[in-house]
Amino acid sequence: MNLLRRHILKSAGAAGALAITTGLLGAGNAFAAYNTAAFSAKNIADALKGLGAESATESSDIIVKAPDIAENGSVVPVEVTSKIANTTNISILAEKNPNPLIASFNLSNGTEGFIATRIKMAKTANVRAVVTAGGKIYTAVKEVKVTIGGCGG
Amino acid sequence: MPEPMKMRATMAGDIADIKVLMNHPMETGLRKDAKTGQMIPAHFINEVTAKINDVVVLQADWSSAISKNPYLNFKVKGPKAGDKVNVSWKDNLGATNSVDGVIS
Numbered sequence: 297m298n299l300l301r302r303h304i305l306k307s308a309g310a311a312g313a314l315a316i317t318t319g320l321l322g323a324g325n326a327f328a329a330y331n332t333a334a335f336s337a338k339n340i341a342d343a344l345k346g347l348g349a350e351s352a353t354e355s356s357d358i359i360v361k362a363p364d365i366a367e368n369g370s371v372v373p374v375e376v377t378s379k380i381a382n383t384t385n386i387s388i389l390a391e392k393n394p395n396p397l398i399a400s401f402n403l404s405n406g407t408e409g410f411i412a413t414r415i416k417m418a419k420t421a422n423v424r425a426v427v428t429a430g431g432k433i434y435t436a437v438k439e440v441k442v443t444i445g446g447c448g449g
Numbered sequence: 450m451p452e453p454m455k456m457r458a459t460m461a462g463d464i465a466d467i468k469v470l471m472n473h474p475m476e477t478g479l480r481k482d483a484k485t486g487q488m489i490p491a492h493f494i495n496e497v498t499a500k501i502n503d504v505v506v507l508q509a510d511w512s513s514a515i516s517k518n519p520y521l522n523f524k525v526k527g528p529k530a531g532d533k534v535n536v537s538w539k540d541n542l543g544a545t546n547s548v549d550g551v552i553s
Contacts, residue, residue, distance in 0.1 A: 330495060330510050331510060335510070335512050370516060370517065371516045371517075375522075390514065393514055394477075395513075395514065398512055398514040398515060399509055399510065399511045399512065399514075399515055400509065401507060401508075401509040401523075403506070403507055403523075404505055404506060404507070405501070405504050405506045405525075405527075406506065406525050406526045406527035406528070407506045407523060407524070407525045407526075408464060408523070408524040408526055410522075410523060410524045411522070411523055412520075412521070412523075413515060413516075413519065413520055413521050414515070414516035414520050415515060415516060416475075416477070416514045416516055417514075446516075
């Protein structure tokens with residue numbers, strides 16, 4: 297693990313330095329702003345660590361809407377609503393996927409704490425939402441039972 | 450050349466509800482080709498950016514675990530009907546696509 301690189305990524309993210317990000321992307325480094333550590337993590341603990349969310353507070357103000365039973369794991373509709381003020385990031389994880397972190401959404405300039413999308417799930421697991429709001433990190437889960445997995449095989 | 454994207458942006462009260470459909474295989478790199486037995490290489494959208502009147506409202510990093518032909522819905526407070534919306538993506542092989550629309 298390259299600590300310096302991680303530090304640079306963190307500080308760039310903290311400053312919201314979009315200009316820097318764009319500059320790096322322009323230089324052909326597609327993963328400059330991508331949280332590679334978190335996205336390549338193979339288990340939920342490492343993924344949460346990559347997001348800096350190991351000690352996130354469980355919050356009932358985050359609603360993770362997903363089916364109780366998903367027949368097809370390759371298309372699982374998930375909706376995350378955060379009622380916490382100043383929600384700036386919503387990340388979605390499936391705890392038992394080969395790479396648990398699925399997506400990280402940075403919200404700015406009036407975007408509500410709401411994201412709906414469709415995800416792939418390897419097997420029955422908790423879908424976890426990690427929300428950053430006002431510099432603090434919150435989390436909530438919803439279990440989805442998967443009949444047929446959607447990650448290869 | 451990636452297939453065109455679809456977008457619908459409507460006002461509901463003071464909130465713009467934006468729905469986007471993208472065409473992309475979203476290959477995980479974990480699947481085998483049934484005929485050849487070879488692994489199908491990973492090919493997925495890893496970055497999505499949405500702008501309203503050229504101001505970034507959403508920037509997302511994705512893994513390959515977003516479903517094939519991704520659907521994305523988000524809500525933005527503040528814009529008015531007639532404001533311009535642009536959503537663009539970039540995949541891990543460097544391909545890009547974008548869609549322009551107007552909030553109605």
